[in-house]
Amino acid sequence: MAERSLQPKKVSESRTVMTEMVLPNDANAIGNLMGGNLMRWMDTVAAICAGRHCEAHVVTAAVDHISFQRPIQVGEIVTLEAVVTRAFNTSVEVYVQVFSSDIKGHNPRRCNHAYFTFVAIDDTNRTPIEVPAVIPLSSEEQDLYDSAARRREIRLILSGRIKPKDATEMRRFFAELE
Amino acid sequence: MAERSLQPKKVSESRTVMTEMVLPNDANAIGNLMGGNLMRWMDTVAAICAGRHCEAHVVTAAVDHISFQRPIQVGEIVTLEAVVTRAFNTSVEVYVQVFSSDIKGHNPRRCNHAYFTFVAIDDTNRTPIEVPAVIPLSSEEQDLYDSAARRREIRLILSGRIKPKDATEMRRFFAELE
Amino acid sequence: MAERSLQPKKVSESRTVMTEMVLPNDANAIGNLMGGNLMRWMDTVAAICAGRHCEAHVVTAAVDHISFQRPIQVGEIVTLEAVVTRAFNTSVEVYVQVFSSDIKGHNPRRCNHAYFTFVAIDDTNRTPIEVPAVIPLSSEEQDLYDSAARRREIRLILSGRIKPKDATEMRRFFAELE
Amino acid sequence: MAERSLQPKKVSESRTVMTEMVLPNDANAIGNLMGGNLMRWMDTVAAICAGRHCEAHVVTAAVDHISFQRPIQVGEIVTLEAVVTRAFNTSVEVYVQVFSSDIKGHNPRRCNHAYFTFVAIDDTNRTPIEVPAVIPLSSEEQDLYDSAARRREIRLILSGRIKPKDATEMRRFFAELE
């Protein structure tokens, strides 16, 4: 069995692409892909990406707000791309983008995106374990890395693990708007 | 065919309960229900609830932040309950709670919850249509109704449809913490 | 692990509600929900209900006659409700009712019903185990409780475990018609 | 498009065999094929058989009592065989037998059986249509043909379409036991 490594890894080492054809059972009665099915695919591609980066089994800890602006139809081809943005002790944040086009490749568009957080789990005693750091290289990777701290603070507030008054980044953000 | 009514409706008129048995294919390799499958069930029960309230086909417009704190195992029974909280012109917010227990009814617990937003759609031209108001009766229903405005403001910021500086409720919320 | 209790239980303690959306793969070529899929859902909701009452794993022992009078279409919402009617040593009878409406809640109707019998099974040696008694409270619960003895007698005849001439209740039933 | 024929048909002309491998998702938490899944397979093979005999789309009208005596395990191979027994105006009764063995063909056994009734439906106006008569040839086919009248009478009582006192065959059956 391969040895698990905690050496920092580049984003490209765990980038994961998934392609799905929207089948009749994935859609509602008016032929639109149901939001829940898209979320399931997003979670799957993100979990595979997180597992590769962490070299561990992972469990979904949180999903940030998701908007669904552009409907996807039965018969369309959905492409999902997942990359890690930043690691925090025993968790890693994954950024998922969703693209769609028809079966002929026509009408291509970016549909939506989301941030998922996964905790790495030890195989034997099912407890959280440390994960490797992420090395951002491109400016886009650096932006995702930098903004991850703010998103994490929001998650900690929303899941009740820190008090809003201790949310330094958020308070500064809104204060600056005054 | 029944006539669609825009009369305000009580929460109880569209309350929806769904029960699912966690099967092997719903779980990851260490036997935990995958987050994406739970989200799919949450979206389904919420969509059915929204469709009943709106008397219309609906599409998922947004899902707020979801935390996953308590893992659910293969073989467990998951119960999902969805209620409408408040309507806004052409959309309705739905509150979903997730409960789990083993097949014998032992180890019952509340696992997590989320807020979904759906837009009601006209059958023929697929455009948003007006939805009935929600009548909150219990104090819990009133609380969900009142807090819906703040959650909606956050969604409008997060989906880029209003600027943070125009988020009156949020700014007041953080200002009060000073 | 929770201790299993053999204290009699009220019907409401194990009542189970399941909601399903009829998807394209659930229907035949003319868009009607296939009877077999409806039976699968009925068995699932009944098994969950029986498991809760018995606080045990259960296996389906018998299904009584089922009629299908009102067709259910793709896109409809099916609600199934299961309640225990009566316990017999190691088995429990469950009454399942099926309701349907379209996605907008229109055209609601009671579609059909059935009685399922489950045997409770010990986890370790897979043998039948004693189950708690059922406490009927409402008059409807009492009717279901009383008629359960006659249904059980029919099942014992039909599965060849008693001879028709020993079917006291049935013979009296037909004799009274003379 | 082929012309539909109402000429009487032999049983062998519509006999249908289906083979299924029991997968993890078909079983409950203790590895037994769930009764509901077996019923779904039984309905499918019976519907295909009925469609072939009637040369028409069919819908399930009734399922007689089913007992489940011998549990079937994950990984086993289930073989289902369906034959028509007799036709009645617009409906046909189908007899389904279920056999099981392990993947190596060992431990073969007959598990259970059931009688399904299907109504033939016209493609365009969805109303019941006349079906061809069944020609029994072997003595087993003749027995199934003869007993079909008694089973039909029971179904008519159980679905409330005739009064027990008008159930001539049933009353004679129980009277003879006196």
Add this chain to the structure above:
Amino acid sequence: MAERSLQPKKVSESRTVMTEMVLPNDANAIGNLMGGNLMRWMDTVAAICAGRHCEAHVVTAAVDHISFQRPIQVGEIVTLEAVVTRAFNTSVEVYVQVFSSDIKGHNPRRCNHAYFTFVAIDDTNRTPIEVPAVIPLSSEEQDLYDSAARRREIRLILSGRIKPKDATEMRRFFAELE
């Protein structure tokens, strides 16, 4: 547990028939059964047939060239028949034929066929094990038996396990054409 036998077996002892109804999710956007779904059914029926002949777990080792000439539509009934043709030490070749008709039994036709090769595997150490010989009886069974040697040689070339120049049967075949 039954003892495994290596006595030669007749073809009829493991012949396997499978019937499938083509559901919406099995087809592409223009309503044709996707080739991949048909291949999955062909592999399943062939694996069950091979398991019965070998009285062992089997794994797919190879699939020969498959042509798809006649499209199959959603709603059609597909019948697959698998028979063993010949055994080679630890493997067995299975011949699968695919037939289709509409739900009424009209428009019946032979769609395509393929040869699958399976290796029998020991339960405990997952290594290949010897399999029983095949006894061909009819002239068709004898033809399939005889031609199996040539098909095997092609497979060994195509999987790189023998060099084309050592393919005695193939070279003779093409040489005779000069």
Add this chain to the structure above:
Amino acid sequence: MAERSLQPKKVSESRTVMTEMVLPNDANAIGNLMGGNLMRWMDTVAAICAGRHCEAHVVTAAVDHISFQRPIQVGEIVTLEAVVTRAFNTSVEVYVQVFSSDIKGHNPRRCNHAYFTFVAIDDTNRTPIEVPAVIPLSSEEQDLYDSAARRREIRLILSGRIKPKDATEMRRFFAELE
């Protein structure tokens, strides 16, 4: 609606990547991914790739010989990559490679590969339509392009559309071995 273009396309324009997690239902009783499920995924990724290149609906016309040398286990992550190799009038050949690793990214390996042929179909009258040429750029793409002619000749022999004696490329290939 986008206009369909018959301009030659580069291989990279339609390259398609699909990632799948092997779930319990995808495997046989000894935990190996069933060959038929892998073939279904290969067909799906290849069909999407072909549809993108042809800007048309496509149907599977043929699959060349596939060997399965390295078993894939439940819980592993399978990555499939499809590229077009060459177009022939109304058909296109697609090369699919399959890679696998465990959920942690360990034990990565190339499992197998196959060549699929698809025919492009007109939306309205379901007849074959002309497809764009493929522009090979890398030496690997050029090799796949060059060898496609020989593979096509084999397919035409195997599907009975040309006589072996007219298989110029094959006869030369075996003649050179003398």
